[in-house]
Amino acid sequence: MITAAADGSALGNPGPAGWAWYVDDHCWAAGGWPHATNNQAELTAVLELFRATAHLDDELHVLCDSQYVINAVTKWMSGWKRKGWRKADGKPVMNVELLQLLDAELAGRRYRFEWVRGHVGHDLNEAADSRARAVAEAYRRGAAVPSGPGWTYEAASAVEAAAIVGDLEAELEPELDSGPEAAFEAASDDAALFSLDEPVDAWHTLTLDLSTEELERLVQRARAEGVSPEEFLRGFI
Template identity: 80%
Template structure:
């Protein structure tokens, strides 16, 4: 069987609010985006997500319709040479969008696929449908509203596979010109996660592509042992997240934050995991002290932590919900309120 899908990207301003989408039919498509990105990043992300969402069907060929010669050439012609040169071009400069390309390269292993170039905006039904959805995602980020992410990949039995997880560490080497950078994703002063007084001015809304799932196991959990109380584990991990060196380490924050992590910032905006991780890596801020208020079990696999954080900018009252994800305690939700 061959899966035929169109993949497309959009950026309003290029760079600007950006979206991506792939489309098989009206019951089988997916879209997402970023507050700031380029057309090429959107085109690449659409291809990456399509491979991820069909990873459970490795024996079926992917027939990818794409109107970007850049994407087709990158994947089918240039990547082997870039890899041999350490992801650098012939002139020695870093490859643009290297992080998404690395993820695509890993997703290609064992897959059967072929690309077909189609002319954009020329009335091709699948290409137009993908373009419409990618542009709608970019527009949603521009307007600060929720993105329609779509049903995901729907198998023949009607079951959806819409949020795949990768086994890759994904993006710990943030070479120049890679996926949307923290600087691109954050506005001046943005610093919500576990910092005393940040104000988020640039929303990162629903359905972000998850580039950092399934990272290595938590070394603290291995050291703690089965006798260590969950409350003690999550308190130690919360304290770790208050350290600038931890927030600057995108590999470590990828372990501590749940794949579905969200935060409601002091501005009232909803933030997702990926943009927060990249923003904190770029600007981890100063350290803060934690005065514990309570650590309460709210279920067999959930702990609610409440505390006061104190830093140079003042103090905040904070709450964090930690959940057990396999054998790893991960932060699922966080909210903070500056203290008067």
């Protein structure tokens, strides 16, 4: 499953506007217009997320702080379609062009929406919000728009693998900061990982160096067994 946040921003509403979806710092996209509404930006963020992942079969878990977008997709859209894209009072549905495009992208996809409160420190939501706002600010200033790298992963397992790699890098950062000489000396002092003559409670923690591709395969096999990568490896002991 892919988890991503989608958000929009309109300065003045309507005004300079931006949209963004965000998975992590290596996988996100943003865009916007000189003049649009906040709801248009919110809808476009979700639309562009579905477009970016159209080639994948993974379920999409969309984090969104717009109840308008979530209700439009999960509650209102089917009724609007039956009424020829008109509301219960007979008036035309607003933003119908975007909604029709989004409806087409949703066809055949596995997805679920989760409402998150905006501006309360939710990491993914804050990341999407800051990028959408940066685009709106760029249009207001007439500056270059930060559009992001776009979709950069092959599948959900690659997203999970990248997250694990990021966590490992964060844990190893203090050691890396000490320099290669210190790392070499530490390795020399502990040339053997452990001795079979030592009691079990004296054995050291086993550390594996895996490439991103190897880690992705590990995550895929662990998911197939319904366990964490650590539990999967422990099963070989």
